[in-house]
Amino acid sequence: MTPFEVKDCALLVRMSGLSPAANLRELRERIAVCSENVLFHHYCETTLRTTFDNPDYRNDFAVWAKLYLGDRVLAERLGILDPYAFRSLEELRAVTLEVIDERLGEALMVPWARPGDEFFFMEATTVVFDAGFRIAQPSRLGAFIRKMTNGSVYFHFLEARRRPPFGVDDFTAWLMENEETNRPYIRALSSVDFYFHSLPHLRRELARVLAEAKGPK
């Protein structure tokens, strides 16, 4: 097998230039026209972004619906959307708009946020660089993951799913080079319900399932 080249990444967030949304209708209008980068940021990059909270939901739209619109029904419907389950961000956008439209149809009045609690549309640039080490043996993957930064875990296990081969993380793609032999590790990685973990938790979980797959020394 070719050695696995470990990358690292760092996120830099910026304002998207879209006006903030003060109510659900404005949120819908902006989501309909925002760039895919904005959508990707609010759905996928939240784990890598600086935060003081460990919110109930992994995407910003659901968190905003709960905390600032006070609409728990909408929050639950948006919160369960797994962005990595959609083949494209356009599909994700369409489903998001559908959920919001459904809620607007149910609501007697348009839910709104008080001044200062608007939804701010952001996007980010991820700078990727060589982390400076290689993994030669699949049996060592878990031990290496345990020492990786949040950036490496994010780039190889989450961000990778939006790159070809679609929906596959980098570790699995590497292990597939020798699928027969590496099947226990591949299965272990696929068992992780990754979307709902913070990155430190995800790192621990990946290391744990790989250690179990490796079996006792």
Place this chain on the structure above:
Amino acid sequence: MSAPLSAYEGIVGSAVIRQLRQLGEKLAGTRIVHVNSTREGGGVAEILEWMTPLMAELGLQASWEVVHGTGRFFEITKSIHNGLQGHHVPISGKDWKLYEDVIAGNFQRLRPVLEEADIVVAHDPQPAYLLKLCERRKGKWIWRAHIDISRPFHPVWKVIRSIAGAYDASIFSMAEFAQTLPHPQFLVPPSIDPLSEKNRDLDPSEIEAVRGEFGLDPSRPLLVQISRFDRFKDPVGVIEAYRMVRKVAPVQLVLAGGGATDDPEGKAVLDDVMEAAGGDPDIHVLLLPPDSHRTVNALQRLADVIVQKSTREGFGLTVTEGMWKGKPVVGGDVGGIRLQVVNHHTGFLVNTPEGAAHRIRYLLHHRDRITGMGKVAREFVREHFLLTRHLREYLTLMLVIARGGRERLIEV
């Protein structure tokens, strides 16, 4: 003097330090100049005190310059500062002219370093006008706004916008603080240095010595607010809250803050605070010299509850500091405090002295919550709000600015 990067390994882990070194390698030799208006006092000076040497350690040619000015100049820049935060402060044409003249004088002194820099970061409005004067600049200029300018006093913002808008990019601490400007606006929350005198672990005997020095009673709960004597920090509101708690619990209050050379308003606020304290022996109003970092550190560690009842706030680094010491924070529901304090999780957000009193009483009656929230708060700070994360974002920003464009992913 800040510690070398290796000293942070024990706190954030070796992977984080390795990551910084790798980013630093990509920027080796880059000449970056930070400019602000004071070497001591206030959060900006504290950030630059560690950031400049750590950038240099990573191989960048980093320097820190300060604009000098007269008392009148700092009165005007304080008014600009307040105006940007929404205070209605009239600034005359004559005052703006004086502001420009003082910056022009500084420019003559700083000209060579500014013209040659690859990146100049002007912190807050005070040095912002330097850009207009530096016609032969070679590098990218970034305006770093540390304060909340989301609802500025328009006449002041109009002038500052014409200056800041000419920069290549700006940095805000959070989206809620930003104003629309005709260039990329990046978001970088500030951070604290866990090894600084203000945040490092202290020997218990030193903490007890501070308790003794200020006559604090070890048998009674202590509330501590650390901040400049500034109206937006609402020290008088804290005294009101203390009096409400005092009716049912034998608390003590410390209001401690330093003066800064760019803050002439502090004296008037301090006078108001002394009057409100009315000679109560359990209200300790401490005007500390700018280098009292260890004293502040000890006071935060002595606190049962940290209070930061601001009515306007930038990020509110004193909140982060309190949380790093494992304390819950009762903070004003404004600015960066909203980002840091999560109700029932790391403390409580409040809007009034009554609200502050209510939450303080709750905490004093639930000592286990004080411990639990404090633990959560410390871990959040470790993960997101230490200087290593802040430094990484500045390095990333420099790489992004050099590349230009708005790509989602760039490989360096």
